[in-house]
Every structure is written in C-alpha cells, then in structure tokens.
Amino acid sequence: MSRQWLIDNQGLFFMAPAMILFAVFVLYPIFYIFNASMYDWDGINEAIYIGVQNYIEMFTDDRTFALSIRNSIYWTFLTIFPQMFLGFILASILTSGIPFQNIFRIIFFMPAIISPVVLGIVWQRIYAPFGGLLADLGREIGATFLIQPYIADPKIAIFSTIFVNVWQWTGFSMLMYVAGLQGLPGEVLSAAQVDGANTWQRIRHVIWPMLRHVHLTLILLGVIGTLQTFALVYMLTKGGPNHASEMLPTYIFQKAFTLQSMGYASAVAVVLLVIALGASIFQMRVLGSRFTIGN
Amino acid sequence: MPRHLGKALAFAFVTVLALIWLVPIIMMLVVSLMPPDQRAPRFGGLLISGVSADNYETVFKDAEIVQHFINSMAVTVPSVILVVVISSLAAFALARLKFFARDLWFYLLIMTLMLPIPTLVVPIFQINKALGLNDRYLGLILPYTALGVPFAIVILRSFFAGFLREIEEAAILDGCTPFGIYWRIMMPVSWPAVAVVIIWQFMTSWNEFILALVTMNTNQVKPLTLVPLVYSGQFMMRPGPMFAILTLITLPVIVVYYLMQRFMVSGLTAGAVRG
Numbered sequence: 001m002s003r004q005w006l007i008d009n010q011g012l013f014f015m016a017p018a019m020i021l022f023a024v025f026v027l028y029p030i031f032y033i034f035n036a037s038m039y040d041w042d043g044i045n046e047a048i049y050i051g052v053q054n055y056i057e058m059f060t061d062d063r064t065f066a067l068s069i070r071n072s073i074y075w076t077f078l079t080i081f082p083q084m085f086l087g088f089i090l091a092s093i094l095t096s097g098i099p100f101q102n103i104f105r106i107i108f109f110m111p112a113i114i115s116p117v118v119l120g121i122v123w124q125r126i127y128a129p130f131g132g133l134l135a136d137l138g139r140e141i142g143a144t145f146l147i148q149p150y151i152a153d154p155k156i157a158i159f160s161t162i163f164v165n166v167w168q169w170t171g172f173s174m175l176m177y178v179a180g181l182q183g184l185p186g187e188v189l190s191a192a193q194v195d196g197a198n199t200w201q202r203i204r205h206v207i208w209p210m211l212r213h214v215h216l217t218l219i220l221l222g223v224i225g226t227l228q229t230f231a232l233v234y235m236l237t238k239g240g241p242n243h244a245s246e247m248l249p250t251y252i253f254q255k256a257f258t259l260q261s262m263g264y265a266s267a268v269a270v271v272l273l274v275i276a277l278g279a280s281i282f283q284m285r286v287l288g289s290r291f292t293i294g295n
Numbered sequence: 296m297p298r299h300l301g302k303a304l305a306f307a308f309v310t311v312l313a314l315i316w317l318v319p320i321i322m323m324l325v326v327s328l329m330p331p332d333q334r335a336p337r338f339g340g341l342l343i344s345g346v347s348a349d350n351y352e353t354v355f356k357d358a359e360i361v362q363h364f365i366n367s368m369a370v371t372v373p374s375v376i377l378v379v380v381i382s383s384l385a386a387f388a389l390a391r392l393k394f395f396a397r398d399l400w401f402y403l404l405i406m407t408l409m410l411p412i413p414t415l416v417v418p419i420f421q422i423n424k425a426l427g428l429n430d431r432y433l434g435l436i437l438p439y440t441a442l443g444v445p446f447a448i449v450i451l452r453s454f455f456a457g458f459l460r461e462i463e464e465a466a467i468l469d470g471c472t473p474f475g476i477y478w479r480i481m482m483p484v485s486w487p488a489v490a491v492v493i494i495w496q497f498m499t500s501w502n503e504f505i506l507a508l509v510t511m512n513t514n515q516v517k518p519l520t521l522v523p524l525v526y527s528g529q530f531m532m533r534p535g536p537m538f539a540i541l542t543l544i545t546l547p548v549i550v551v552y553y554l555m556q557r558f559m560v561s562g563l564t565a566g567a568v569r570g
Binding site: 017033270273 | 301302305309318320322323326380381384385389394395400403404408413414415418419421422440441444477498502520521523537538548553
C-alpha cells in the first residue's frame with residue numbers, strides 16, 4: 001500500500017472505528033450463530049457436531065417454534081396496519097391547526113419512549129382479572145365483556161400483547177406522518193382545493209398517495225420491530241400461557257439461557273436472521289421501501 | 296359540513312383519544328402515590344384513598360435505586376458519546392470522501408438495521424464472556440454503540456450530503472484537510488441531526504433489555520431497566536413501591552425527550568423518511 005493510496009483513501013480512517021465495531025459485534029456474531037447452530041451444546045461442556053439436526057427438529061417436531069412463527073405473522077399484520085391507519089388520522093388532525101396540537105403530539109408519542117419493561121408491568125395491572133382496570137370497570141358499569149382472562153387465556157394472550165404494542169407505537173407512526181405531511185409541497189394541496197376536491201377526495205387521491213415513502217418506511221420498520229419483539233412479551237406473558245404468546249426472540253432466550261441449549265437457540269436465531277434479511281430485501285427490492293440510501 | 300364544525304369534531308376526537316391514551320401512564324403515577332395502608336387498589340389502582348410519598352421513601356430505603364441509576368448512566372452516556380463520534384466520522388466519509396469500496400461498506404452497515412438484536416444475544420454473551428466483560432459496563436457500552444452506529448450514520452449522512460459543496464471547495468483551497476472540514480465546518484452546524492442521534496441513542500440504550508438481561512448478573516451493576524425484575528419478588532404484593540420504581544425509571548427518558556422533542560420531527564424528515 002503506497003503512501004499515495006492511503007492519501008486517496010483517507011476515508012477509510014474515518015470509517016475504521018465503525019468498521020471494527022461492526023466486525024466484532026455484528027459480522028462475527030453472524031458467523032458464530034451459523035456455526036453454533038450445527039452443534040448440540042449447553043454453553044459449558046464440549047459441543048457435539050450434529051449437522052443440520054437442530055433444523056430438522058425445529059421444522060418437524062417443535063410446536064413452540066411453530067407457534068412463534070404463527071404469532072409473528074399475527075403481530076406483523078395486526079400492529080403495522082392499525083398503527084399506520086390510526087397514526088395517519090392523528091397526523092392529519094394534528095397538522096390541521098387545532099389548538100394544543102403540539103401537546104397532543106407529545107401525549108400520543110409518549111408511550112414510544114417508555115421502556116416496554118415498565119409498560120409490561122403496568123398493563124398486567126390493566127389486564128388483571130381481579131382488581132385490574134378493565135375487569136373492575138366492566139363490573140362497575142355492567143359491561144361483562146370487559147371481564148376477560150386477557151393474558152391467562154392461551155387463545156387471546158397474543159392479541160392482548162399485540163394491543164399493548166399498537167398502543168405503544170401508534171404515536172411513532174403519527175410522528176412519521178406529521179413529518180411527511182409537513183414535507184408535502186403546498187402548491188399541490190391548494191391546486192386540489194381550487195379544483196373543488198373535498199377533504200375526503202384530497203386525502204384519498206392526493207395526500208395518501210404522496211405519502212407512499214412514509215407508508216413504506218413504516219412497513220419496513222414494523223417488520224423489523226416485530227422480529228425484535230422481546231421485552232414486552234417477556235414482561236407481560238413470559239411467552240405463555242403454555243407458549244401461546246411466544247415470539248422467536250423470547251424462544252431464543254428461553255432455549256439459550258433457561259434451558260441451556262445454546263446450539264438449538266443459535267439455529268432458531270439463524271432462522272430469525274434469514275427471515276429478517278429476506279423480508280427486508282424483499283421489501284426494498286419489490287416495494288421500494290428503504291432507509292434514505294440515496295439522497 | 297362547515298369548516299369550524301369539522302375542526303371542533305376533530306378536536307373532540309383527539310381529546311377523548313388522548314385521555315384514553317394517557318390512562319396507563321397516569322395509572323403508573325397514581326399507583327406509585329398510593330398510601331401504603333391501602334392494600335388492594337381498585338380499577339387497577341386508578342382510584343386511591345389518598346396521596347402519599349411513602350412508596351418513594353420505601354424504594355430509596357430498601358432498593359439501591361441510586362446505584363441502578365448510576366449504572367444506567369454509566370452505560371448510556373458513554374454509548375451516546377461514542378455513537379456521535381464514530382458515526383459522524385463515518386457519515387462524513389460516506390457523504391463526502393471517495394475511498395475503496397465505499398458503497399459496499401455503507402450497505403454492510405445498513406444491513407445491521409435489519410438485524411434483530413435477539414439473533415445476536417448468544418454470540419455477544421459468549422464474546423463478553425471471552426473478553427471478561429460480563430458484569431462490566433463495557434460489556435453493554437460496546438454492543439450498544441455497535442448497534443446504534445448504523446442508524447446514526449443514516450441520519451447524519453443524509454444531513455451532511457445536503458451541504459453546499461462550494462464552502463468545502465473554498466476550504467480545500469485554503470488548505471483545509473478532510474478532518475478540518477469535518478471538525479470545523481460540518482460538525483458545528485450539524486447539531487439538529489446530532490440532537491436526533493443523541494435522543495435516539497439515549498432512549499434505546501436506556502431502555503435496552505435483552506442484552507442487559509444476559510450480560511449483567513450481579514444486582515450491583517444492573518441498569519434501571521432490570522430493576523423491576525430484581526425487586527419483583529420483594530415487592531410482589533406491594534404495587535405501590537413497584538410502581539414508584541417504574542415511575543423513577545421512566546422519568547429520565549421523559550425529561551430527555553421533552554428537552555429535545557422539537558428536533559425530532561425535523562430530524563426524522565431529514566433522515567429516515569426521505570424517499
């Protein structure tokens with residue numbers, strides 16, 4: 001490497017710290033889980049090479065894994081679209097010049113900055129069958145449908161968890177739409193108004209399509225968020241009852257650190273990684289969603 | 296429908312919804328202020344028989360909340376500083392300099408954004424074990440920095456890329472080095488983007504859970520986010536002190552967010568949203 005080459009490529013020095021951290025904490029771990037997934041290993045004793053046995057077990061004889069996949073699909077659709085829909089409505093109202101709109105924005109965004117650990121414990125108290133907010137409210141006003149075993153019933157535990165997640169992240173969608181709406185060129189909107197389009201037509205045919213990049217960003221972030229979900233589930237339901245609300249991250253944690261199967265946990269992690277990268281590449285190539293990669 | 300009527304309806308709608316939205320947060324505060332002699336709060340604790348600060352006293356007396364707060368700061372602050380320094384250097388190079396395999400580096404870094412952190416817990420646990428970093432602040436600072444850098448690069452790079460080239464060219468003619476351009480021209484005017492990076496990294500590091508859970512095993516070094524688990528046994532039958540803990544964990548992020556929220560919308564527009 002000549003002196004001149006280094007001068008021409010001094011950008012590499014600026015990049016070096018980021019690249020070193022990336023290599024140690026991202027690149028190496030990826031190779032690591034691929035390798036570890038081929039072993040029967042408790043994390044302490046000698047690992048035994050078993051080839052693709054972990055994967056075979058996972059896909060043919062693992063009810064919890066199947067449940068985690070099912071729940072991830074529920075979670076993807078039942079969080080992303082309600083959040084987008086509600087977030088868009090809120091953003092439209094909160095950019096229209098009503099009083100206190102800044103305070104409203106702060107209120108709706110607030111759950112997004114609070115730790116899911118905290119929210120999990122608070123919502124346990126809202127969902128509790130005795131002394132819980134919803135159940136007591138139901139008894140008081142005679143609305144018995146509010147008295148439900150929200151997180152104790154395997155059939156509804158996952159939906160109760162998803163509900164909390166929607167509540168937490170709708171404000172984030174709102175903020176992204178606020179940013180998007182503020183970036184729209186004013187001429188287009190006033191032109192539509194001159195053409196006699198009513199509010200609904202303006203939203204449906206002008207504003208909504210022009211916010212395509214926000215929709216796509218939210219879908220991309222929503223999918224990544226779904227695949228990362230850990231703390232809320234861990235605190236609210238522990239993935240239960242009987243794994244009914246298990247997600248892939250909680251399952252990885254349980255396998256690796258409760259059941260001491262580091263090899264099997266790594267295999268689940270590989271599947272999660274492949275799903276995450278596959279979904280992201282699909283969205284970027286097919287739908288065109290992206291983080292600002294060009295300018 | 297007349298315009299002002301529509302506006303009034305919209306206002307009523309967001310007001311009602313905002314009140315519902317706040318219920319869990321208000322509940323957290325109210326239960327934390329519950330008098331200790333009230334055994335069973337009704338309505339999940341929204342109705343209390345009086346207001347008292349006893350729970351906070353209990354928490355400060357029986358729990359080492361100050362130590363946990365220091366632990367959270369000791370992890371969060373260095374990771375925020377490291378992310379700002381490391382990502383601004385890299386973002387500057389990616390936006391302004393030409394070098395070997397530049398686009399490849401960028402795509403590799405961006406790939407990290409698509410990576411669910413839980414896929415990395417097993418290897419990061421083992422790396423920390425090998426380096427003797429479990430139960431050490433550094434065992435969280437380094438991975439938090441590594442995982443925070445890519446998002447910060449996306450935000451800062453698009454901010455840097457929007458700068459006028461002319462100023463830079465004039466500086467080069469005056470003999471300014473690339474580092475001089477970064478340090479003396481770009482950074483001083485980039486605080487809106489840097490603010491977004493700070494707030495984002497602060498919140499994610501402060502609230503991060505799964506890596507903290509596997510890295511910090513000794514109570515003495517656990518950050519605040521693990522505290523509910525530490526005391527869940529001790530305070531299981533006493534929601535008051537537990538919710539006081541929850542409120543104390545939440546306060547710092549709300550303060551940071553409130554101080555910096557005016558940068559959020561503009562920062563998001565500059566970074567992640569632009570298509």
